[in-house]
Amino acid sequence: MTPTTSAGHLFGPDNLPYGVFSPPGGSPRIGVRLGDDVLDVAALLGDASLATSTLNPFMAQGPERWAEVRAGVMEAVRDEIDPAVSHSLADVRLHLPFDVADxxxxxxxxxxxxxxxxxxxxxxxxxxxxxxxxxxxxxxxxxxxxxxxxxxxxxxxxxxxxxxxxxxxxxxxxxxxxxxxxxxxxxxxxxxxxxxxxxxxxxxxxxxxxxxxxxxxxxxxxxxxxxxxxxxxxxxxxxxxxxxxxxxxxxxxxxxxxxxxxxxxxxxxxxxxxxxxxxxxxxxxxxxxxxxxxxxxxxxxxxxxxxxxxxxxxxxxxxxxxxxxxxxxxxxxxxxxxxxxxxxxxxxxxxxxxxxxxxxxxxxxxxxxxxxxxxxxxxxxxxxxxxxxxxxxx
Known part of the structure; x- marks a missing residue:
């Protein structure tokens, strides 16, 4: 998906919520939703620290890190997205996005x-x-x-x-x-x-x-x-x-x-x-x-x-x-x-x-x-x- 096709979507580039998904045949990983696609965040940003099966480690890093990752994702989705990091929402399995503590x-x-x-x-x-x-x-x-x-x-x-x-x-x-x-x-x-x-x-x-x-x-x-x-x-x-x-x-x-x-x-x-x-x-x-x-x-x-x-x-x-x-x-x-x-x-x-x-x-x-x-x-x-x-x- 390109920014032009997602701009008017409820999950357009000014939203970018986080979740955890499994692509076909793959293991759970953090994703960001853009339109009707899910982007593998670790692959999108080339950041191995985000290759986790729950949001907890990322969330624990605090506001400065949250802002840094969000800015990186927003920058990445301004350009044509590499098909290798993008998965159709219809093809993935969505999981509980974080481990609930209390x-x-x-x-x-x-x-x-x-x-x-x-x-x-x-x-x-x-x-x-x-x-x-x-x-x-x-x-x-x-x-x-x-x-x-x-x-x-x-x-x-x-x-x-x-x-x-x-x-x-x-x-x-x-x-x-x-x-x-x-x-x-x-x-x-x-x-x-x-x-x-x-x-x-x-x-x-x-x-x-x-x-x-x-x-x-x-x-x-x-x-x-x-x-x-x-x-x-x-x-x-x-x-x-x-x-x-x-x-x-x-x-x-x-x-x-x-x-x-x-x-x-x-x-x-x-x-x-x-x-x-x-x-x-x-x-x-x-x-x-x-x-x-x-x-x-x-x-x-x-x-x-x-x-x-x-x-x-x-x-x-x-x-x-x-x-x-x-x-x-x-x-x-x-x-x-x-x-x-x-x-x-x-x-x-x-x-x-x-x-x-x-x-x-x-x-x-x-x-x-x-x-x-x-x-x-x-x-x-x-x-x-x-x-x-x-x-x-x-």
Whole structure:
């Protein structure tokens, strides 16, 4: 592919996200997407240090190295590209782009938190007292983060609807999605070395699109008093491409006005709001279009809070925003919100639907404004629901 054929593409020369791919008959290696091709970065730049099967070693080298490699790739793609370093996207296998060290999920959308508060606590204030003072989150399971395209087995667990006297064990009946944006830590920190909000871009390499699959019935029974566990830990899907923050500078917007004023350790002089639009397709039908610009807590505040107690950060840490929802019904980033907990079914290909059924496919895509003034793509995260595995006790 030449620059002229890729310039108007969502993955044109002002994007250049990183991933890990295997060419036909070859081993995994770092690649950069340009249009509908994948470029072998080590071969493109003649840099053997980039001939690795995960992004972690490269990400750990820090911002100066990130800028150097990106500048080299941008320079290389201005000219005709050697066919020996280019592979058609259709011919390669995409892998999880980095080794996930730790995984933390936040709850940063005021619209989402308010919707769930109204659903589950109709006689109380939608937001709990701490919500506007800190970005609420929980520690997830890094070992079940999978790359886009991986099938998702319906999880089994304990469920107890309010009308039932006792719990039962079996496949989730209320399987859901969550549209999220994930942030990938490149440069970690030792313990007891908190990261201030204004140090965010020294540590975070880029972003991925996230679908944090959720079993709402399992979650509802187990989450009191300690929070999500088996209702969330079975699978989290991420896009195959990590878009570096260098490609997202035009998408930065002011952080949402926060009242009351946050405590000093969460205050920043830089704006880290992001105007990134998402589309959710359920069995090929677009059902929702949330935008990250509506989020209350910024990613810089999430990282600052995550390390404020002295916890270390590591290369490959993934922290996700939590469900991205907007103020309108068609901007809700989960099916529990779209169907209002099943009370307002979604019409899908002539059927009334609430939660996911076996065989359903969900694809989440995202785009942002690029440096050229055109949209750039963050890729997609897709997954198809498979039937639950047979329980081992049967």
């Amino acid at each position: 995984y933390v999920v936040f709850y940063a959308s005021e619209h989402h938190a308010t919707n769930l508060g109204r659903l589950f606590r109709p006689d109380s204030a939608p937001l709990l007292p701490n919500w506007k003072h800190l970005p609420v989150g929980y520690h997830g399971r890094a070992g079940t983060v999978v790359v886009s395209g991986t099938d998702i087995a319906r999880p089994s667990g304990q469920r107890k609807p309010p009308a039932d006297a006792t719990p039962t064990f079996g496949p989730s009946r209320r399987l859901d999605i969550e549209v999220e944006l994930g942030f990938v830590v490149g440069v970690g920190t030792p313990a007891d070395d908190p990261i201030a909000p204004d140090e965010f871009d020294k540590h975070v390499f880029g972003v991925v699109v996230v679908n944090d699959w959720s079993a709402r019935d399992i979650q509802a029974w187990e989450y009191v008093p300690l929070g999500p566990n088996l209702g969330k830990s079975f699978a989290t899907s991420i896009s195959a491409w990590v878009v570096p923050f260098a490609a997202l500078q035009a998408a930065r917007i002011p952080t949402t006005l926060q009242q009351p004023q946050v405590l000093p350790h969460l205050r920043a002089s830089q704006d880290w709001g992001l105007d990134i639009g998402f589309t959710v397709e359920w069995n090929g039908v677009a059902v929702s279009s949330p935008n990250y610009r509506d989020m209350y807590w910024s990613p810089a505040q999430m990282l600052a809070h995550m390390t404020s107690n002295g916890a270390s950060a590591r290369t490959g840490d993934l922290f996700a925003s939590g469900t991205i929802s907007g103020p309108e019904p068609d901007q809700r980033g989960s099916f529990i919100e779209l169907s209002w907990n099943g009370a307002q079914p979604v019409t899908l290909n002539g059927e009334n639907r609430t939660f996911l059924e076996d065989g359903d496919n969900v694809t989440i895509t995202a785009t942002a404004l690029g440096a050229s003034g055109r949209r750039i793509g963050l890729g997609d995260v897709t997954g198809t629901v498979r039937p639950a595995r047979r329980p081992t006790h049967e």
